Amino acid sequence: MINKRRGIAAVATFGIASLVLAGCSASSDEGGSESTGDATAVISTNGTEPQNPLIPTNTTEVGGGKIIDLVFAGLVSYDANGGIEMDNAESIEPNDDNTVWTVKLKDGLTFTNGDKVTADSYIKAWNYGALLSNAQxxxxxxxxxxxxxxxxxxxxxxLEKTDDLTFTVSLTNAEADFPIRLGYSAYMPLPESAYDDIDAFGESPIGNGPYKLASEDAWSHDEGIKLVTNEDYDGPRTPVNGGVDITFYTSQDTAYSDTQSGNLDVLDQVPSSTFASYEDEFGDRSVNQAAAIFQSFTIPQYLEHFGNDEEGNLRRQAISLSVDRDSIIDAIFDGTRTAAKDFTSPVIDGWSDSLEGADVLSYDPAKAKELWDKADAISEYDDTFTIAYNADGDHEAWVTAATNSIADSLDITAEPQAYATFSELLDDEDNDKMTGAFRSGWQADYPSMVNFLQPLYQTGAGSNYGRYSSDEFDNLLKEGGQAASIEDATAKYEQAQEVLLKDLPVVPLWYSNVNGVWADTVSNVQYGWNSVPLYYAITKG
Structure with missing residues (x-):
């Protein structure tokens, strides 16, 4: 029997009917709008250098995503609990079978250059993002x-335009929860000027969100980006401060020290070295709460000995069984992680801890060595097994512990492989240049189970850096999308995960909490369902 837990995403999933009919907010009244502060004060926070120019349809990592979400606004936004609230949309209404959705925009919306936000702003941006030659x-x-x-x-x-403020979206397959995804950055609109020089636009994007770039050269590469409040934004994320300065740190320890001294207002994740002490030090200026974050490491399908065949599957299972997740969580993370039982997150509706095949995620060194030896009988492995990580993301300790566990269990050589920055690691992943495994994971784009599955494992998906491909998995995703109910869709997504448990395109490790802190310079700090602080609600001064 599958055990299911309804997570915070249920607010969004089961609130669709009222959302599309009434066109009202599904959020709570949480936030900082009732608290006073200096409306011109700028909030400082940490980040990482974006991998690519800031084009919404070509930004799939957290460094760029944090900026895109502040600079742009979509049809809907998500509140702190993952609930949907109307942003650019006045209403999003389905036909009888959920195959055609009619979107009505609010009147009077503009980009920060004064251009109006219209149906064309969405239709053209989505077409740009979907066009094969644009490689988004x-x-x-x-x-x-x-x-x-x-x-x-x-x-x-x-996509068909009805009038300047109305367009329809006809789907190939019915999708009952289509509005949930529309707050993700891929669905943001673009101004007409973006297409004059899309690369230049990506260096200094013109958005329609709660913030805008402070100047044309506000993005200093490898240093940071300065954002100021967009005074023309009038949506559910209206800022109560004057802007956000994001510094691109190469060390979480440095960012933590800056928060201790008050030189950084908000830190979205403390370094692992402080897990045992940060709550005592910061007290009620700290957070330790569940978030929609999944951690793993990926073994690319193109690596010798690790293909999608009998030898490769034996080795992947052996590697997974050789990682002592619980010991690493206790030693490195001080209990702030939970060992993974699937490929999603416990805070997402449909999560299960009883999927068939999940025993491969247990620590069993004897079984691991047995499977590894069977693989050696097919083709002997005499290489060093490596897990690559980005040094600017505080991953060294757990990667070292994981490779030590693998080496001890399998009696092989296993070592960490450091990259200086996340963007450099992503570039090698993107160009299939990895020589071993690499740390991977997912911070949800929108609160739905399929968002943990499609972007990472569907054939040809943009974040499928392991180059996994399975017709069985792809078909189950498709059937889930066509399901008549949320319950039927969840059953298909559970079956799809059971395929992943057999193939192990990634080795699931643990679910992450958000462990953040803030200085005494700011108030009304709240972290959302996806671990990102609600910057617009923070007050200062």
């Missing part, structure tokens, strides 16, 4: 809209 990493987010093609340039014929 989020293009697969449009694959259920009629006209999408993975094989050739094709217009999204399912």
């Amino acid at each position: 990493s989020s293009s697969y987010f449009f694959d259920n809209i009629q006209g999408f093609s993975y094989d050739e340039d094709s217009e999204l014929t399912g």
Whole structure:
């Protein structure tokens, strides 16, 4: 029997009916709007250098994503608990079978250059993101809209303009929870000026969100970016401060020290070296709460000895069984993580701790060595097994512990492999240049189980850096999308995860809490369902 836990995403999932009919907010009254502070004060926080220019459809990592979400606004936004609230949309209404959705925009919306936000702003941006020749990493987010093609340039014929403020979205397959995904950055609109020089636009984007770039050169590469309040934004994320300065730290320890001294207002994740002490030190200026974050490491399918065949599957299972997750969580994370039982997150509706095949996520060194020896009988392995990580993300300790556990269990040589920055690691992943495994994970884009599965494991998906491909898995995802109810969809997604447990395109490790702190310079700090602080609600001064 599958044990299910309803998570915070249930607010969004089961609130769709009222959302699309009434066009009202599904959020609570939480936030900082009732508290006073200096409305011109700028909040300082940490971040990482974005991998790519800041184009919404080509930003799939957290460094760029944090900026995109502040600078742009979509049809809907998510509140602190993952609930949907209307942003640019006045209403999003389905037909009888959830295959056609009618979007009505609020009147009077503008980009920060004064251009109006219209139906064309969305239709053209989505078509740009979906076009094969534009090579956008989020293009697969449009694959259920009629006209999408993975094989050739094709217009999204399912997007039709009714008038300047209204358009319809015709889906290839019915999707009952379609509005949930529309707060993700891939679905943001673009101003007409973006297409004059899209690369230049990505260096200094013009958005329509709660913040805007402080100047044309506000992004100092490898240093930080300065944002100020967009005075024309009038949505559910209206700021109560004057802006956000994001510093790109190469060390979480340095960021933590800056927060201790008051030189940094908000830190979204403390370094692992402080897990045992940060709550005592910061007291009620700290947070330790569940978040939609999944941690793993990926073994690319293109590596010798680790293909999608009998030898590769034996080795992947052996590697997974050789990692002592609980000991690493206790020693490195001071209990602030939970060993993974699936590929999603306990805070997401549909999560299960009883999937068939989940025993491969247990620590069993004897079984691991048995499977490894069986693989050696097929083709002997005499290489060093490595796990790559980015040094600017505080991963060294757990990667070292994991490779030690693997080496001890399998009697092989296993070592960490350091990259200086996350963007450098992502570049090698993107170009299939990895020589071993690499640390991976997922911070949810929107509160839905499928968001943990499609972007990472669907054939050809933009974040499928392990190059995994399974017709069985892809078909189950498709069937889930076509399901008549949330319950039927969840059953298909559980079956899809059971395929992943057999193939292990990644080795699941643990679910992360958000462990953040803030200086006594700010108030009304709240961290959202996806671990990101609600910067717009923070007061200072």
